[in-house]
Amino acid sequence: MGMISEFKEFVSRGNVVDLAVGVVIGAAFGKIVSSLVDGIVMPLVGLMMGGVKFSDLAVTLRAAEVDAAGKEIVPALLLKYGAFLQTAIDFLIIAFVIFLFLKAYNRVRAPAPEAATPEDIVLLREIRDALKK
Template identity: 90%
Template structure:
């Protein structure tokens, strides 16, 4: 079997195609949730915290160095923890939304409980089993 035919067999399996579709949809879904976080959730959280924008939160480790004319020689060294907080909140919200979607999907996909077997079928099975003996 040649490499081309092996590759064709591999790529035509359902799992590979399903995975590719899942990755593409997941990337688009991640963009939607990131937009939700950046455009709606974080501004509301910032408003509740007194107008703070999370992306701008930072600790100055070293101030910018200026020359005699006031021109910047070396930029300030900042520890930008706000961007980290915002990314962490993005991740948690995306994970929570995916959890909710999967929970709803599993509820819809759960197999229906088996219906009770009617009495006449049970009686016919008993007759069949007794005739086999």
């Protein structure tokens, strides 16, 4: 079997197509959640914390160097922890929503509970097991 035909077989399997669809939907979902966090959640959290904009939170490790005319020669060195906090909140929201989705999916997909075995079948099984001994 040639490499091209093997590749066609590999790509045409349901798993690969399902994975590709999942990746595309996941990327789109990530953009939606990032937009939600950037545009709605973080401004509300910043407002509750006194008007702080999280993406601007940083610690100055080294101040900017300026010349006599006030022009910046060397930019300031900043530790931007606000962007990290925002990304961490993005992750937590995405993980929580995926958890809820999978929980609902598993509940819908759960197999129906087995019906009780009729008593005559149970008795026949007991007889069979006793005869095996």
